[in-house]
Amino acid sequence: xxxxxxxxxxxxxxxxxxxxxxxxxxxxxxxxxxxxxxxxxxxxxxxxxxxxxxxxxxxxxxxxxxxxxxxxxxxxxxxxxxxxxxxxxxxxxxxxxxxxxxxxxxxxxxxxxxxxxxxxxxxxxxxxxxxxxxxxxxxxxxxxxxxx
Amino acid sequence: xxxxxxxxxxxxxxxxxxxxxxxxxxxxxxxxxxxxxxxxxxxxxxxxxxxxxxxxxxxxxxxxxxxxxxxxxxxxxxxxxxxxxxxxxxxxxxxxxxxxxxxxxxxxxxxxxxxxxxxxxxxxxxxxxxxxxxx
Numbered sequence: 001x002x003x004x005x006x007x008x009x010x011x012x013x014x015x016x017x018x019x020x021x022x023x024x025x026x027x028x029x030x031x032x033x034x035x036x037x038x039x040x041x042x043x044x045x046x047x048x049x050x051x052x053x054x055x056x057x058x059x060x061x062x063x064x065x066x067x068x069x070x071x072x073x074x075x076x077x078x079x080x081x082x083x084x085x086x087x088x089x090x091x092x093x094x095x096x097x098x099x100x101x102x103x104x105x106x107x108x109x110x111x112x113x114x115x116x117x118x119x120x121x122x123x124x125x126x127x128x129x130x131x132x133x134x135x136x137x138x139x140x141x142x143x144x145x146x147x148x
Numbered sequence: 149x150x151x152x153x154x155x156x157x158x159x160x161x162x163x164x165x166x167x168x169x170x171x172x173x174x175x176x177x178x179x180x181x182x183x184x185x186x187x188x189x190x191x192x193x194x195x196x197x198x199x200x201x202x203x204x205x206x207x208x209x210x211x212x213x214x215x216x217x218x219x220x221x222x223x224x225x226x227x228x229x230x231x232x233x234x235x236x237x238x239x240x241x242x243x244x245x246x247x248x249x250x251x252x253x254x255x256x257x258x259x260x261x262x263x264x265x266x267x268x269x270x271x272x273x274x275x276x277x278x279x280x281x282x283x
Contacts, residue, residue, distance in 0.1 A: 031173035032204035033160065036217035050218065057211070057220040058204045062175055082190075086199045088273075090224030139224075 002114040003121065003144065007077050012070040015105040017130050018063045022099040025055045032056055042099075055097035061089075064125040064138045067105035071123050072142070077109075079121065079144055087120065088141035094134045102130045110139065117146030149257045149280045155246040158209040162197055162231065163239030170201045184235065196230035202242060202270055203227075206263045209244040210276050214257075219278040221256055226272040231265045240265055252277060 022042070029039035034056045037044035045053045072079050097103070104127075111122040125138040167181050176198055179186035187195045203225050211217055233239050246261040261274035 028173045031166075031170045032201070033208050034204075034211070034217065036211070038217040048216070048218070054218045056204065056217070057207045057223050058200055061200050062173075065174075065176060086227055088224065088226045089200065089203060090222070091220070092222045093220060096218040 003077060003079065003112050003119045005112045007109045008112050009109065011106060011108045012074075013106075015063070015067045015070075015107075017102045017104050020055065020097055020099050020101040020103065022053050024062070025053050025059065025099055028059050028062065029056055032058070045098075050096065050098060052099040055099075057091060057093075058089075059097055060091060060125075060127055060136050060138050063103060063105055063127065064107075064140070067107050067125055068123050068140060070107050071109060071121070079119075079142075083145045083147075085143045085145060086140065087143040088122075088139070090139040092137045092139075094136060097127075097135060101135065103127050103135060104130060111141075119144040119146075149248050151248050151250055153248045155209065155213045155244075155259075157243050157245045158212070159241050159243045160205045160209075161239055161241055162201075162205075162233055163237070164195065164233055164235050166239070167195065167197055167201065167233060170198055170204075174198065174200060176200065192230060193232050195233055195235070197233050197242075199225075199227040199230075202231055202263060205242055206244045206261050206271060206274060207276070210246055210259060210261060210278060213246070214278045214280050216279060219280065220276060221279060222277040223275075225261070225274040227270070228272040229265075229268050229270045231270050242270065246276075256280070 106126045108124045110124040113120045122141045127136045246259045250258045257280045259276045263271040
């Protein structure tokens with residue numbers, strides 16, 4: 001059954017604050033082969049004008065994937081996660097993510113479409129500091145493959 | 149950077165160990181990225197790389213070129229084909245290149261990125277907007 005398009009525009013409550021740690025940035029940078037010292041060494045990051053070590057550009061997925069579970073696991077929407085495939089991903093930055101940031105995510109259902117028996121759900125996550133400073137907007141388009 | 153300028157191809161070797169490490173760092177423990185049993189059960193040829201891992205590698209190639217780890221203003225991709233990673237020491241290879249398509253009003257470079265594995269494009273509509281050093 002196609003997903004209910006009336007969920008478009010629905011916004012979920014802000015997630016609990018995520019504190020970005022230096023070691024988490026180092027771990028993520030090592031995992032994606034990001035070797036610039038600004039990811040690991042606070043002095044190198046400060047020399048480039050940053051307040052602390054800089055996260056690689058796809059780092060926010062660490063927060064937004066679990067935040068997006070609010071939508072994916074919403075029983076009222078009824079997505080079958082075993083049929084979900086990641087379709088598209090996009091990040092739009094206001095500023096980089098730094099160690100020491102305390103960030104919250106607000107998720108919205110941006111779009112629901114159905115085509116050839118498959119559903120397409122676009123989620124938008126606004127990542128901002130606890131004080132409300134916008135940092136990055138993250139879109140994920142999920143494909144829910146049809147049965148049969 | 150000038151319009152038409154090309155990023156020299158950058159090849160990344162991807163092994164199962166890389167996927168396990170990425171799973172831990174990102175928190176994405178979907179078993180299709182580490183279990184052949186689960187991957188084949190859902191119709192995949194075998195364990196595949198996280199799409200987000202491929203996206204991160206392509207981003208790394210672009211950042212190394214831009215020479216600034218905080219250069220990315222915007223970055224988006226479509227996952228068009230899975231990167232199958234065999235359980236051996238060689239794994240597979242993902243090759244990334246990019247071309248400067250133009251500049252935004254703010255002077256940021258607009259890049260089209262190509263990522264291939266075994267000759268197949270694994271990312272579609274892969275585009276980034278990056279700050280770049282003047283001159």
